Amino acid sequence: MKRKTEEKEMETAASTSSSRDDGSGSGYEVFLSFRGPDTRLTMADCLYNGLIRAGIRAFKDNEELRFGEEIKGGLLQAINDSRIYVPIFSKDYASSKWCLLELAHIVELARANDEKVILPIFYDVDADDVKLKTKLYWEALRKHKSEYGKDLAKKWKKALREVARIRGRNLKDHGLYKLTNLMVEEVSNLLWTRQTDxxxxxxxxxxxxxxxxxxxxxxxxxxxxxxxxxxxxxxxxxxxxx
Structure with a gap:
């Protein structure tokens, strides 16, 4: 019953956005998907503030406020309206059902619309971890399968592997400050290219x-x-x- 309710929320939000995805939107351009306890005070906060300073309308979700239909609806609407998605993969990202729900929905939107772009960041993990080639995320998915069922777990696994195949940026290759600057520049260039077409x-x-x-x-x-x-x-x- 829990799984059906969550999937229904995603479907409802998707149908709501389809009538609004005409270029007007609600104003958000970038959606940050991250595990709060892992990266809120580091990568997520630095990147969000960098985007805002660059004049980019970014959405940074407060994971602790995900209670009730109104917060969920606003969260999903922000995902639907955004053009660029930045999942910040950290050690406990896959432990959060909300992160995985977000990611699966983001992947569906990107498949349906070529103008939507996913730019992954590997914070303290590697692409192989997200591809489920190591035990790091695999154990979390095993627990999700037990609690939410094999169909939803399979969907989340597919989304993780699909995004992990996208060429992203790894924190260990750049450091926090440089990575933030690189991401802000890349996002700005992508939005600028689309706006000037x-x-x-x-x-x-x-x-x-x-x-x-x-x-x-x-x-x-x-x-x-x-x-x-x-x-x-x-x-x-x-x-x-x-």
């Missing part, structure tokens, strides 16, 4: 936008402002809206 046909607008992006240095941690001024009719509004 519609603008590239405008005369000379692409070169001007590229110049502005260099000035903004979106991966930096400080706050920057751009003032666009000039005589009327030269494309100030078009450039700002692009």
């Amino acid at each position: 519609m603008s590239n046909h405008l005369v000379e607008i692409k070169d001007r936008m590229d110049h502005i992006m260099k000035l903004l240095d979106v991966g930096a941690f400080d706050v920057r402002f751009i003032v666009i001024h000039g005589m009327g009719g030269i494309g100030k509004t078009t450039l700002a809206e692009a």
Whole structure:
């Protein structure tokens, strides 16, 4: 009964988002999926703040507040509306049914929409752990199978393996500060590319936008402002809206 209820919540949220996935959305661009006790005060917090400073609308879930239908609905809506997903795989990520529910739903959305991108981070684990080639996640999935049934456990295993095949970034290769900067830059570039696809046909607008992006240095941690001024009719509004 518990498994059916959770799956129904996912289906309801998905159907709700399908009518809204027309580019308008609720405002979220990036969804961070993480195990709170593992990474909230480190990777998740640093990345979230870095994204916000770069002007990116990111959603950082508070795992401890997942009680009641309203919180669940808002959480799932944020997943549905986001364009980029950053699962932060840590040692106890697979121990959380909520993390796995999020991940499975994210994978389904990414399969159905090529414009949605998954950028995994391997915090204190390796890709082989997430692919279930080691005991680290395997034991957690075994317990989930016993509690929630083999069908849901199978779905979670498939989602883990699928995301682990995506080329991600490993904390041990970069360190926290550098990894945060790299992720903010990558997310910014992906969002910028998507936002400018519609603008590239405008005369000379692409070169001007590229110049502005260099000035903004979106991966930096400080706050920057751009003032666009000039005589009327030269494309100030078009450039700002692009």
